[in-house]
Every structure is written in structure tokens, then in C-alpha cells.
Amino acid sequence: MSAQTRWRNRVPLLQVKGPLLVVQLLETTLLCLVNYASLVATNAARFRLLAGPDKKLMEMGLRRAQGPDGALSASKYSYVGGFDFTSNVLAGQLYGIPVRGTVAHSYIMSFSVLAEAQPRMLAPRAGGEPVDFPCLAVTWLERVCQLLHVPREGVSEGELAAFVSYAVAFPCSFQGLVDTYSVMRSGVPNFCGVALALAQLGYRAIGVRLDSGDLARQAAEIRRVLRACSIQFQLPWFEAVPIAVSNDISEQSLEAFGRELVQVNGRPRMKLTEEEEKMTLPGCKAVYRLWDAAGRPFMDLLALADESPPRAGQELEVWVLGGSPEALRVIPAAAETLHRTYFKDGQVCEPLPSLPEIRSHAKASLCSLGPAHKKLREPEAYQVAMTEKLHALLQDLRQASQ
Incomplete structure (x- = not known):
């Protein structure tokens, strides 16, 4: 059958004809190639059916995969099964799969103070004079803290510096990993401050990512914050900023998200x-x-x-x-x-x-x-x-x- 055909067990997927010795030598290789591919693609398809056609699914299993070859295969066949993106850059280069990802918690923890954010200057998307982006982000962060009644002194400055540095490097694809410290008292306010500063310069953040805790409950709380900022700062698109969840996602946990x-x-x-x-x-x-x-x-x-x-x-x-x-x-x-x-x-x-x-x-x-x-x-x-x-x-x- 062609590689993209849906099939069921007991149906002969592949037929090999030839001398017995040659066919037996091929058997293990072919079974290895087919079994793992169909396993991953089928699992991916089940996630797609559960999530529905409109939700975006991202494969991020490289760190826990069965070696680098297994990781490449998993990225490839997750995409065949219905996933939209991979965090595996090599899979993106080899197979043309769209690459998405955020930063590691270790990256955020490597920053301590805002002065460490380099470079600092970012030009508006439409062109013009570059602005001091960390200062602009701080201005917006203060407005967000007032709106959310969050103490400014409780917001991690190192996390803000990490977000700012990431945003300056990738202004068109900024996504904030918000659970390194406190999600609602630091991560989300910092994300909103940086995302709103980007918006002032004509850019749009592409999302928030949660990687721990009660994912469903926290996602709902984050959505309320995004909606409040959308209304307060008159940015209709802001309330619909995608919220990505990761960490041991199963069919059962995904079902909790609708x-x-x-x-x-x-x-x-x-x-x-x-x-x-x-x-x-x-x-x-x-x-x-x-x-x-x-x-x-x-x-x-x-x-x-x-x-x-x-x-x-x-x-x-x-x-x-x-x-x-x-x-x-x-x-x-x-x-x-x-x-x-x-x-x-x-x-x-x-x-x-x-x-x-x-x-x-x-x-x-x-x-x-x-x-x-x-x-x-x-x-x-x-x-x-x-x-x-x-x-x-x-x-x-x-x-x-x-």
C-alpha cells in the first residue's frame, strides 16, 4: 500500500516476493521500518481526532526519544499522522516539517537582572528608528501589573530579561514559557508586558506555553488574563493568543481540553x-x-x-x-x-x-x-x-x- 493509506491489523500492508533467503533477510528491516512508523502515525492521528481539526499540535519528544534516529522518525510520522509542528530542527531541515518551539527553563533561569538582556534595540516592524525594547517592556509590565493587581516586586526580573532577549531575537515568533517561577504572579505578567511592547511595534506574539501544574485550570486562568488585557488595551486579537500545553500529554489529559x-x-x-x-x-x-x-x-x-x-x-x-x-x-x-x-x-x-x-x-x-x-x-x-x-x-x- 502507499505510505499514506489508512489500514487495519490483519490486512497485508506490504508484499515481498523473491528468493526465500533474500526475503527472510529483508523481513526484520521491513518490520522495523513499518511497525514504528505506523505506531507513531496512528498515535498522532488519535490525538488529532481528539483535538479536532482546528487545534495546533506540536511534537516535542526529541529529548525523550529512542535515540536520534528514533527521534527523527517520530517527528516525521507524527507529522504524517496529523501534527502541525516539530521542535526537532533537523527534522524540519530534512523533511520540511514546520519548526516551532520555545525556550528551555534553563535559558530563563540563566538571566538574573534586566541589564543582562542584550541586544536592547528593536526596530518597529514597519520600519523606523529602533527603540530601547527593555525599557518599553517595563512600561507595559507596570500597566499589566496594575490591571491584574499583581505586586510589581514579585515579578521575576530575570524572567523578564529572558523574555525580552528572546523577543528581540525573534520578534515575529515570540512565545513565552511562563511556568519557570510563579505562573500568575510572574510568568504571565512578564509575557503580557513583553507581548504588548511587541504589539506597540507592530509585532504579534504567537503564544504562551505551560509545562507543569494543573494545565487545564492554569490555561483557563491565562485566557482570562489575555481577555482582560485585550479589553483594557483595545487589542482584539490579544485575547485569542494561543496557549500551548506540554508535559506528559495523554489522550486522557488532552480530553480535559475540550x-x-x-x-x-x-x-x-x-x-x-x-x-x-x-x-x-x-x-x-x-x-x-x-x-x-x-x-x-x-x-x-x-x-x-x-x-x-x-x-x-x-x-x-x-x-x-x-x-x-x-x-x-x-x-x-x-x-x-x-x-x-x-x-x-x-x-x-x-x-x-x-x-x-x-x-x-x-x-x-x-x-x-x-x-x-x-x-x-x-x-x-x-x-x-x-x-x-x-x-x-x-x-x-x-x-x-x-
Whole structure:
């Protein structure tokens, strides 16, 4: 199947034909490449489904990844699965993934006083004479403290210096990490002071990041502050400044914010086990996706490679994997062939899609899936079935093994 195709377990994702020794040598490599990629992309897709289409998702797992190669793969396949950004700069350079990030807590803690903020001068975005940005930020910070009834002396000057230095270096992409010290008594006031000073010069801060504590509760408190500043200083866009949360984000916490060898020398083989999920299906197979009249996929059909492909409007007798032992009759409105030949006789047969193309196709594939299949809790199982001929072969091999 193409790299961007949504698929389900028990469906043969990849077919390798050749001398047995060569195929066995390839098996481990191919399984390694496919399993990790599909794991990360699937997990990313679940986060995207939970977050919805409009929220921005950023992958920041480099520090905790399984080595640098694992980190690059995780960044790449998180993007395929639906994430918008990565903090991995090398992944951005190699794959063209948009790079986003903030600063480390250690960076903020490296500053003690405002005098350490260098350089100091920042020109307005529209052009003109540069201004002393630390002084401008202090002026705005005092106004914010008055509005929020926060004691000015309790606001960390070192944190302010870090924010100012970051803003001068990256005025178009300033994002404040606000939980190094007190979130509401220092981090948020400092962020607002620097962001409002940038706004006076024609720039817009791109967000706030929280990395500890009760993320949902603090995000709500920060939103109230941004809204208050928006009203007080007549900046309508300010109340909608994005709030990013990080640190052990799971599906549950996010919710709080709203392949085997199958044929040798032409003879079918299968792996028999008491665990049906680990049992392979025999023979060289073709895979077809069946669509209903509403334009949604409702079943993936496994057939032997020498069978004629299903046609639109044709009644099919199929056996659902893991379902009833009785046959099921279905009539697809359309049928799509999923397997494609990319590499044959040592040559690439078809150009490989780019990463943006893979990502776009994966997104469209997920969107086409029915809502009942996309529920994160108790989803309706997407059906995978086999043709009468494949079912008969399976039964024959089972009986022969007894």
C-alpha cells in the first residue's frame, strides 16, 4: 500500500516476493521500518481526532526519544499522522516539517537582572528608528501589573530579561514559557508586558506555553488574563493568543481540553496459533477497499491475487475476520485497489510521494472514515473480510494441520 493509506491489523500492508533467503533477510528491516512508523502515525492521528481539526499540535519528544534516529522518525510520522509542528530542527531541515518551539527553563533561569538582556534595540516592524525594547517592556509590565493587581516586586526580573532577549531575537515568533517561577504572579505578567511592547511595534506574539501544574485550570486562568488585557488595551486579537500545553500529554489529559511469511515457491503458508490475531492468512493476496453509496469506506476485502477484483454494484459473499462464522453479503458502491507496485526487479516502478502529499492523503483518508469508527472510546470496529476463495483455502490448511 502507499505510505499514506489508512489500514487495519490483519490486512497485508506490504508484499515481498523473491528468493526465500533474500526475503527472510529483508523481513526484520521491513518490520522495523513499518511497525514504528505506523505506531507513531496512528498515535498522532488519535490525538488529532481528539483535538479536532482546528487545534495546533506540536511534537516535542526529541529529548525523550529512542535515540536520534528514533527521534527523527517520530517527528516525521507524527507529522504524517496529523501534527502541525516539530521542535526537532533537523527534522524540519530534512523533511520540511514546520519548526516551532520555545525556550528551555534553563535559558530563563540563566538571566538574573534586566541589564543582562542584550541586544536592547528593536526596530518597529514597519520600519523606523529602533527603540530601547527593555525599557518599553517595563512600561507595559507596570500597566499589566496594575490591571491584574499583581505586586510589581514579585515579578521575576530575570524572567523578564529572558523574555525580552528572546523577543528581540525573534520578534515575529515570540512565545513565552511562563511556568519557570510563579505562573500568575510572574510568568504571565512578564509575557503580557513583553507581548504588548511587541504589539506597540507592530509585532504579534504567537503564544504562551505551560509545562507543569494543573494545565487545564492554569490555561483557563491565562485566557482570562489575555481577555482582560485585550479589553483594557483595545487589542482584539490579544485575547485569542494561543496557549500551548506540554508535559506528559495523554489522550486522557488532552480530553480535559475540550505483516509474516505467507507463500514459498508458489505454495501458500500460514502461521497457526491459538491467538487468532497472530494467525496469518495464506497465499499471495490483494486488498480492496469497499465504499458505500454515501462515499465512506465500510470494509477492506482480502482476496487471493489471482482472483478478479470486485466491481461496483456486484454482490459479494465475504467472511468477516473475527466475526460470525457465517458468510455476509455486501454490495459496494465502489471498490478501490490498495496494493501498488513500487519496487520490482531492482527498480523503482513509481515515484514515491512527498511528505506533504503523504500527510494530505492521510488526513483525507481519516476524514472519509465514518464517525462511529473514529470514536476514541468503544469505537465501532472497521470490518476486514475475505473472499470465498480465500476462506476456502484457509479452511483447507486448517484441516490439513490437524
